Amino acid sequence: MSVALGLDVGGTKILAVAVNGDGNVINEFRVKSSNSRRRLLDSLEGATATLVESLGPRSEELVGIGVGVPGLLDGYGVLNEVPNLPAVSGTPMTAELSRRLGHVFERRERFRLVVDNDGMCSAAGEIAFGAARGLSDAIVVTLGTGIGGGIIAGGQLLRGGRGFAGEIGHIVVDNDGPPCGCGRRGCWEQYVSGSGHTRLAREAALSGKATRIVELAGGNADGIKSEHIFEAARAGDLEAWGIVDTIARYLALGIANLVEVLDPLAVILGGGIIRDGDLFMPLTKKYFEQTRRGSGERSVLLRSAELGDRSGAIGAAALALGLVT
Amino acid sequence: MSVALGLDVGGTKILAVAVNGDGNVINEFRVKSSNSRRRLLDSLEGATATLVESLGPRSEELVGIGVGVPGLLDGYGVLNEVPNLPAVSGTPMTAELSRRLGHVFERRERFRLVVDNDGMCSAAGEIAFGAARGLSDAIVVTLGTGIGGGIIAGGQLLRGGRGFAGEIGHIVVDNDGPPCGCGRRGCWEQYVSGSGHTRLAREAALSGKATRIVELAGGNADGIKSEHIFEAARAGDLEAWGIVDTIARYLALGIANLVEVLDPLAVILGGGIIRDGDLFMPLTKKYFEQTRRGSGERSVLLRSAELGDRSGAIGAAALALGLVT
Numbered sequence: 001m002s003v004a005l006g007l008d009v010g011g012t013k014i015l016a017v018a019v020n021g022d023g024n025v026i027n028e029f030r031v032k033s034s035n036s037r038r039r040l041l042d043s044l045e046g047a048t049a050t051l052v053e054s055l056g057p058r059s060e061e062l063v064g065i066g067v068g069v070p071g072l073l074d075g076y077g078v079l080n081e082v083p084n085l086p087a088v089s090g091t092p093m094t095a096e097l098s099r100r101l102g103h104v105f106e107r108r109e110r111f112r113l114v115v116d117n118d119g120m121c122s123a124a125g126e127i128a129f130g131a132a133r134g135l136s137d138a139i140v141v142t143l144g145t146g147i148g149g150g151i152i153a154g155g156q157l158l159r160g161g162r163g164f165a166g167e168i169g170h171i172v173v174d175n176d177g178p179p180c181g182c183g184r185r186g187c188w189e190q191y192v193s194g195s196g197h198t199r200l201a202r203e204a205a206l207s208g209k210a211t212r213i214v215e216l217a218g219g220n221a222d223g224i225k226s227e228h229i230f231e232a233a234r235a236g237d238l239e240a241w242g243i244v245d246t247i248a249r250y251l252a253l254g255i256a257n258l259v260e261v262l263d264p265l266a267v268i269l270g271g272g273i274i275r276d277g278d279l280f281m282p283l284t285k286k287y288f289e290q291t292r293r294g295s296g297e298r299s300v301l302l303r304s305a306e307l308g309d310r311s312g313a314i315g316a317a318a319l320a321l322g323l324v325t
Numbered sequence: 326m327s328v329a330l331g332l333d334v335g336g337t338k339i340l341a342v343a344v345n346g347d348g349n350v351i352n353e354f355r356v357k358s359s360n361s362r363r364r365l366l367d368s369l370e371g372a373t374a375t376l377v378e379s380l381g382p383r384s385e386e387l388v389g390i391g392v393g394v395p396g397l398l399d400g401y402g403v404l405n406e407v408p409n410l411p412a413v414s415g416t417p418m419t420a421e422l423s424r425r426l427g428h429v430f431e432r433r434e435r436f437r438l439v440v441d442n443d444g445m446c447s448a449a450g451e452i453a454f455g456a457a458r459g460l461s462d463a464i465v466v467t468l469g470t471g472i473g474g475g476i477i478a479g480g481q482l483l484r485g486g487r488g489f490a491g492e493i494g495h496i497v498v499d500n501d502g503p504p505c506g507c508g509r510r511g512c513w514e515q516y517v518s519g520s521g522h523t524r525l526a527r528e529a530a531l532s533g534k535a536t537r538i539v540e541l542a543g544g545n546a547d548g549i550k551s552e553h554i555f556e557a558a559r560a561g562d563l564e565a566w567g568i569v570d571t572i573a574r575y576l577a578l579g580i581a582n583l584v585e586v587l588d589p590l591a592v593i594l595g596g597g598i599i600r601d602g603d604l605f606m607p608l609t610k611k612y613f614e615q616t617r618r619g620s621g622e623r624s625v626l627l628r629s630a631e632l633g634d635r636s637g638a639i640g641a642a643a644l645a646l647g648l649v650t
Contacts, residue, residue: 137486151586153483153490160478160588161462171582175499175511175575184581184616186500250500256509257496261476261586263485291509 003061005051006317008068011084016047019317023129027054035085045100064112064320068121068312114319118312123150124324125315130306131268138264143271145194173253191250197226200243212237230276248280252287270305277304328386330376331642333393336409341372344642348454352379360410370425389437389645393446393637439644443637448475449649450640455631456593463589468596470519498578516575522551525568537562555601573605577612595630602629
C-alpha cells in the first residue's frame with residue numbers, strides 16, 4: 001500500500017508522520033520548529049530522513065511528501081504572511097524543499113512534493129480520513145491562536161484565484177467591534193480564536209470581573225489563555241460562563257455566514273481549543289440553529305474534527321498521496 | 326453556430342432571449358410574469374414557442390433552453406423560497422418545463438433543459454460573455470430588491486452541497502444591526518440592497534432628515550426607492566450623500582468578507598442599482614481598498630457587470646449552451 005510523509009510546521013514544533021493509504025499513522029514524532037529559515041529547512045530535511053529510515057523496506061512504497069506551513073504560499077511556492085515565524089517569511093519553500101529532499105525521490109517514477117497552507121492541510125486530512133470523509137462540500141475551521149480554514153466544494157479543496165481562499169479569520173462579524181491587527185474592526189478572530197478568548201477575558205478583568213480566571217492565570221490578566229476560561233467555567237464560575245456564551249454566539253454567527261455563502265453539508269471544528277468542545281459546542285449548536293432560516297432540508301452538521309492536532313500532518317500526507325486535490 | 330434560449334423569470338416580467346455561441350442576442354422580448362403557477366408556466370411555454378418561431382431555419386441550431394428563476398431549486402428541481410412570487414413556491418419547475426417544452430427537443434440528439442436560480446444565471450452570463458469572462462475565480466453580486474450571488478471557483482459555478490451556495494444577502498455584517506426578515510440582525514441586505522437603501526433613507530426621514538429624498542418620493546417616506554436617494558445625491562443633497570456613503574461602506578465591507586473567504590480575482594456588481602454605479606462605485610472602491618490587508622499582489626478588481634438586466638436571461642442561455650457548468 002502507498003505511503004506518504006506529512007510534515008506540519010507549527011510556531012513551536014514540527015509534527016512529522018508517515019501515513020498509509022488507509023490513513024493509518026505508521027510512525028510519528030515531533031521536532032522543534034524554528035524562526036530561522038536555515039534551521040527550519042534543516043529540521044524538515046532531518047525529519048524527512050528519519051521518517052524514510054524508519055520505514056525500512058516500506059520506503060519503497062513512498063509516493064510523496066507533504067509539508068504544511070503556517071502562512072500563505074504564492075504561485076511560485078514562496079511562503080508569505082507567517083505571523084508565528086516572521087523570519088521565515090519570503091522563503092521559497094517549494095524550491096528549497098525540492099532541492100533538499102530531491103534525493104528521496106531521485107529514482108522514483110511518480111512522486112509528489114506538496115507544500116500547502118496548514119489550514120488547507122487540516123481540511124485535506126479531515127476530508128480524506130476524518131470528520132468530512134465522503135462529503136462533497138464542507139468547511140473545516142481550525143481554532144488556534146488565530147483561525148485557519150479549509151473549504152471543500154464539489155469534492156475539491158477551494159483554492160481561490162491566487163491560492164488564498166479560506167482565510168476566514170478576518171471576516172467582519174461586528175462592524176462596531178474591537179480593532180483587529182489587520183486594520184479592520186470586529187473580525188471573527190477577535191471573538192473565537194485563542195487570542196480572541198484572551199481579549200474577551202482581559203476585557204472582563206479590566207472591569208473588575210473574571211477574578212477566578214485571573215487567579216487561574218497566576219494572578220495576571222495578561223497571562224490568560226483559553227484553558228483558564230474553560231477551567232473556570234468547568235468549576236462553575238458564572239463570569240467564565242458568560243465569556244463561553246459570547247464565544248459560542250460569535251462562533252455560531254461566523255459559521256452561519258460561511259454556510260450562507262458556501263452551503264456545506266457539514267462544518268468541522270478543529271484546533272487545540274476543540275479539546276474543550278464539550279463545554280462550548282452544545283451552546284454553539286444551539287445558537288447556530290437559531291440563525292438557520294430555511295427548512296430542515298438545509299440542516300448543516302456541526303462536528304468536531306477527528307484527527308486532533310495531527311490533522312495538518314495527516315492532511316499534508318493525504319495531499320501527497322493524491323487523495324485530495 | 327449553436328443557439329440557445331434564455332428565459333429570466335422576474336417578479337413582474339419574464340425576459341426571453343435567443344443567444345448564439347458568441348453571446349450575441351439574436352432576438353429578445355418581455356412578457357408579464359405571474360404569481361400563479363399555471364399562468365407562469367403558460368407564459369414560459371408561450372415565450373419559448375415565439376422565440377423558436379422567430380429563429381426560422383436557425384431553429385435547427387437550437388441546442389438548449391435555460392430558465393432562471395427567482396428562488397431556490399432543490400435536488401428534484403422543485404422551486405422554493407420565492408419571495409417575489411410566493412404562490413409559485415413548490416412548483417416542480419424542471420418536471421413541468423420538461424413536459425411542456427418537450428416538443429421543442431423531440432427529435433434532437435443533444436438538448437439541454439436547464440433550470441437554475443437567477444443569481445447563478447446572472448453569474449453564468451457574466452462569466453461566459455460579460456465582466457468575468459476568462460476569470461477562473463470571481464463573485465457576481467446582483468443588487469436588486471434583495472441580493473443575488475453567484476460564485477465562480479476554479480472555472481466552475483460553486484453550487485454547494487444542496488445547490489444553495491451564493492446566498493450572500495444574509496451574511497451578518499453588524500451583529501448589533503437592524504433586525505432582518507430572516508430572523509438575524511445586521512444582514513448585508515439591510516444596507517446595500519434596494520430594500521436596504523429604502524430602510525436607511527426612511528430611518529433618516531424618521532429623525533427629520535432626508536427631506537429632499539422624501540420630496541422626490543412624492544412626500545411619502547414609505548415610497549422611497551434607491552433612485553430617489555441617488556437623484557437627491559446627484560442634485561448635491563448632503564443628507565443623500567450621507568446615505569450613499571453608508572451604502573458604499575457596507576458594500577465594501579461585505580465584499581471584503583467574501584474576498585477573504587473566496588479569494589476571487591474580481592468582484593462583479595450588477596443589478597438595477599448599478600445604473601447609478603457612477604455615484605457609489607468610486608466610494609465603494611475607496612472603502613474596499615482600505616479593508617485590504619495584504620500586498621498589492623492580492624488586489625481584487627471591482628467591476629460593474631456588463632450585461633445589465635439581461636445577464637440572467639443571457640446566462641440561462643449560456644448554461645443551456647454548456648459554456649458554464
